[in-house]
Amino acid sequence: MEMLSRIGGWKMRRAVEPVVQEDLRDSALVERCRKQDFEAFGKFVDAYQARVFGFVRRSVATADDAADVTQEVFIRAFQSFPSFDGRGSVRTWLFRIAHNLCIDRARKRDRRVTEASMFIGDDAEEFETPDDRWQPERLALSEELNAVVEQGIQELSLKLRTVLLLHDREDMDYEEIAKLVSVPVGTVKSRLFLARKHLQAKLTAYLAAEGVA
Secondary structure, three states: OHHHHHOOOOOOOOOOOOOOOOOOOHHHHHHHHHOOOOOHHHHHHHHHHHHHHHHHOOOOHHHHHHHHHHHHHHHHHHHHHHOOOOOOOOOOOOOOOHHHHHHHHHHHHOOOOOOOOOOOOOOOOOOOOOOOOOHHHHHHOHHHHHHHHHHHHHHOOHHHHHHHHHHHOOOOOOOHHHHHOOOOOHHHHHHHHHHHHHHHHHHHHHHOOOOOO
């Protein structure tokens, strides 16, 4: 209880940029975390904190909400580490906790979001989408255009936004995302297709209005 109290009172550190992530899947550090070694868990937090916060921030209403949810992610992770069997990726396991907490927060706030002009169910037809990463950073977008992209991401439903961020920002493959959000691979591809289609429409409209397209 003392250790959990320490974690519960822990303040999120604002990392300027993510700490370089190491492969922790089978490491001694993870094993120490499973034994609830607080020092080892602090290193685990340092490795993942910025990336989890970045993911959560795009899934909740405010930065304060994101900080609260991110802290709760690591509290839950610490509590659950003894049951982590190590057979899968610790990253997938951690982001599943984050994803579930984001869903809980969205439900509590009764947020209403749309499916980006199209509605799709988990049993929808599979859409093939190129496996190249949609990365606006590589396009040297202006700050204004980046703002359009971020607005487009926020307009997505939580389901679509989650798949887009995990695939394009966290570089997870279809199979890993499917396991994380508990849907078929085809549904992951479908959601990614719709998310990208929505962002493409936003960008096209913006560029047309600016006389670029």
